[in-house]
Amino acid sequence: MSDTHSGISRRRLVQQSLALAGASLLPARSWPETRPAVRTRAIPSTGEAMPIVGLGTWITFNVGNDATLLNESAAVMAAFFEAGGRMIDSSPMYGSSQDTLGFGLDTLGSSTPVFSADKVWTSNANNGAGQIEHSQQRWGVPRFDLLQVHNLVAWEPHLRLLRQMKAAGEVRYIGITTSESRRHAEFENVMHGQPLDFIQVSYNIINRDIEDRILPLAMDKGIAVIANRPFQQKQLIHRFEGKPLPAWASEFEAENWAQFLLKYVISHPAITCTIPATTRVDHVRENLACATGPLPDANQRERMAAYVRSL
Amino acid sequence: MDAWFSYRLSDFILFSERVYWRLFDQVNTLAGALLPVLIALGCLMLVGVWSRHRTVQTATAFLLAALWISSAFLFLWHYYAPVNWAARYAVPFFLLEASLIALMSLTRQLTRPLMRNDPRLWLGFSLLAYALAIHPLTSLLFGRTFDSAEIVGLSPDATAIATLGILLITARPLALWLLLPIPLAVCMLSALTLYSLGTPEAWILVIVLLVILVALLTPKLNLHDGNDAVIANARDW
Numbered sequence: 444m445s446d447t448h449s450g451i452s453r454r455r456l457v458q459q460s461l462a463l464a465g466a467s468l469l470p471a472r473s474w475p476e477t478r479p480a481v482r483t484r485a486i487p488s489t490g491e492a493m494p495i496v497g498l499g500t501w502i503t504f505n506v507g508n509d510a511t512l513l514n515e516s517a518a519v520m521a522a523f524f525e526a527g528g529r530m531i532d533s534s535p536m537y538g539s540s541q542d543t544l545g546f547g548l549d550t551l552g553s554s555t556p557v558f559s560a561d562k563v564w565t566s567n568a569n570n571g572a573g574q575i576e577h578s579q580q581r582w583g584v585p586r587f588d589l590l591q592v593h594n595l596v597a598w599e600p601h602l603r604l605l606r607q608m609k610a611a612g613e614v615r616y617i618g619i620t621t622s623e624s625r626r627h628a629e630f631e632n633v634m635h636g637q638p639l640d641f642i643q644v645s646y647n648i649i650n651r652d653i654e655d656r657i658l659p660l661a662m663d664k665g666i667a668v669i670a671n672r673p674f675q676q677k678q679l680i681h682r683f684e685g686k687p688l689p690a691w692a693s694e695f696e697a698e699n700w701a702q703f704l705l706k707y708v709i710s711h712p713a714i715t716c717t718i719p720a721t722t723r724v725d726h727v728r729e730n731l732a733c734a735t736g737p738l739p740d741a742n743q744r745e746r747m748a749a750y751v752r753s754l
Numbered sequence: 755m756d757a758w759f760s761y762r763l764s765d766f767i768l769f770s771e772r773v774y775w776r777l778f779d780q781v782n783t784l785a786g787a788l789l790p791v792l793i794a795l796g797c798l799m800l801v802g803v804w805s806r807h808r809t810v811q812t813a814t815a816f817l818l819a820a821l822w823i824s825s826a827f828l829f830l831w832h833y834y835a836p837v838n839w840a841a842r843y844a845v846p847f848f849l850l851e852a853s854l855i856a857l858m859s860l861t862r863q864l865t866r867p868l869m870r871n872d873p874r875l876w877l878g879f880s881l882l883a884y885a886l887a888i889h890p891l892t893s894l895l896f897g898r899t900f901d902s903a904e905i906v907g908l909s910p911d912a913t914a915i916a917t918l919g920i921l922l923i924t925a926r927p928l929a930l931w932l933l934l935p936i937p938l939a940v941c942m943l944s945a946l947t948l949y950s951l952g953t954p955e956a957w958i959l960v961i962v963l964l965v966i967l968v969a970l971l972t973p974k975l976n977l978h979d980g981n982d983a984v985i986a987n988a989r990d991w
C-alpha cells in the first residue's frame with residue numbers, strides 16, 4: 444500500500460507548515476524530570492511497572508491532516524506524559540490515529556516515556572508483517588513495546604508471527620484483544636493455549652462480563668490486562684452526568700463521574716492498566732489524577748456497582 | 755471474513771462529528787480563491803439546464819462531470835480518505851459518474867425532454883437550486899460557521915444533490931437509470947454516516963431521497979420517447 448509514504452509525508456507536511464507558522468507550542472523536554480509518581484502495576488511476565496492509566500486513540504486521534512487538531516492531540520499527549528502516563532494504544536484500524544501519534548511523538552521529542560501498544564488487524568495472514576512495519580513507520584518508533592492481535596482476527600498465524608518477533612527482539616510483549624462479550628469463550632481458549640503477556644478486553648462498571656472468568660484466568664496465568672472502553676465510548680458519562688455523585692465517593696477521592704467510573708475499573712486487582720481515550724487536556728489530567736489518589740476497596744466497589752444499578 | 759459480520763455501522767465511523775465538519779473547513783480553505791468561481795459555475799449550471807441549445811447542454815454536462823472529479827480528488831482523496839479509509843474506494847465511482855455524464859451528454863441523452871408543466875422539472879430545479887444556494891447555508895443553520903459550508907464541486911453530498919436535480923430536469927430514460935445510482939448511493943451512505951455521528955443533517959439527505967422517490971413514482975413522470983412529439987411543439991419555451 445502507498446499509505447506509508449502518504450502517511451509520513453502528510454505528517455512532515457503538517458509539521459513543516461506548523462514550524463513555518465511559528466506554532467512550536469510544545470517544546471521538547473526531558474520527561475523523566477517532570478513526571479509525578481503514579482500508581483503502577485507490574486506486568487506479570489517481566490515485573491515491569493506500568494502506570495495504571497494509559498491513553499486510547501480510537502476516534503479521538505483520527506484527525507487526518509487537520510493541523511489544529513494534530514496540535515491538540517500533541518497537547519493531550521504532552522499532558523498525559525507530564526501527568527505520569529506511559530501506555531498509548533492504537534491500531535491500523537483507527538484511521539489516521541497512528542500518524543497523529545507519530546506527529547505527537549516527533550513534536551514532543553525523542554525522550555518521551557511512551558509505552559507503544561499497537562495491533563495487527565488483517566484477515567490475510569500474509570499481510571501481518573507488512574502491516575506492523577507500516578504501523579511502526581507511522582508512529583515513528585523503531586519497535587513496538589506491545590503488539591496485540593486485534594479482535595482475534597486471524598489470531599493463529601498472527602500470534603505465530605508475534606511470537607517469532609518477540610523471540611527476535613522485535614517486540615517486547617505480545618497479546619490479544621476483543622471488545623465483544625460473545626468472543627469471550629474463544630478468547631479464553633486462546634488464553635489457555637497460548638503464551639501471552641497481555642490481554643485487552645472491555646471493562647467498565649456496567650459491562651462486567653470479564654469479572655467471572657477472564658480476569659481470574661488472567662491472574663491465574665500471569666497475564667497483564669488492559670481494560671478498554673472504561674466509559675463505554677462516553678455513553679456512561681452521558682448516562683450519569685446530571686445524576687448525583689454519592690457523598691461517599693470522596694472516601695476514594697472521586698471528584699466527578701469520570702473519576703468514579705475510572706476508579707472502579709482500575710481498582711480491580713487483575714487490571715494492569717486502563718486506556719481511556721480523550722481529545723481534551725483537562726480530561727487527560729483528570730483521568731491520570733485517578734492514578735495518584737486512593738482507590739476503592741472490594742466493599743466500596745460493590746457499593747459503587749450497586750449505586751450505579753440503582754440510578 | 756466472518757470478522758466483518760461482528761461489526762455494527764457505528765464501528766465503521768472512525769471519526770468524530772467535529773473532525774467531519776472540519777474537513778469542509780479545510781477543503782474550502784484549500785479551494786480559497788476558487789470558491790467564488792465554483793459558486794459562479796454552479797449558478798451557470800442553473801441557467802445551462804434550461805437551455806435546449808446543444809452546445810450549452812454539452813457544456814453544462816461537462817461542467818457537472820468536472821465537479822464530480824474535483825469533489826473526488828479535493829475532498830474524498832485529499833481530506834476524507836485519511837480519516838475514513840472507505841472514502842478511497844468511492845473515488846473510482848465518482849470518476850465513473852463523471853465519465854458517464856460526459857458519455858450521456860455526447861450521445862444526446864441529457865437534453866431536457868420534459869414539458870414545462872411537468873412536476874419533475876420543478877422538483878429537479880428545486881433540488882438543484884437547493885444544492886447551490888441553500889445547502890451551503892445549512893452549516894449556519896446547524897450552529898457551525900460558513901467556513902464549513904458544503905459547496906457543489908467540493909462536497910460529495912452537495913454535488914450528488916445537484917446532480918439528482920439536473921438528472922430530473924435533463925435526463926432521458928437511459929441516462930436517468932445509468933446516472934442515478936451513484937448520486938443516490940452517495941446520499942444514502944452520507945445519511946447513514948451523519949446518522950451514526952448523531953447529526954440532524956442526516957435528515958436532509960433522507961428528504962432528498964424521498965423527493966427522488968416521489969419523482970420516480972409519479973406516473974405522469976414516466977418518460978417515453980413519445981414525449982418527443984410534445985417537446986417538438988414546445989420548442990418555443
Ligand SMILES: NC(=O)c1ccc[n+]([C@@H]2O[C@H](COP(=O)([O-])OP(=O)(O)OC[C@H]3O[C@@H](n4cnc5c(N)ncnc54)[C@H](OP(=O)(O)O)[C@@H]3O)[C@@H](O)[C@H]2O)c1
Nearest residue numbers: 499500501620622671672673674675676701719720721722
Ligand atoms: N478491540 C480493541 O482492541 C478495542 C476496542 C475498543 C477500544 N479499544 C481501545 O480502548 C480505548 C478506549 O475505548 P474507547 O475510546 O472506545 O472509549 P472510552 O475510553 O470508554 O471513551 C472515550 C470517550 O470518553 C470521553 N472522556 C475521556 N475522559 C473523560 C473525562 N475525564 N471526562 C469526560 N469524558 C471523558 C472522551 O471524550 P472527550 O474527548 O470529550 O474527552 C471520549 O469520547 C480506545 O481508544 C482504543 O485504544 C480497543
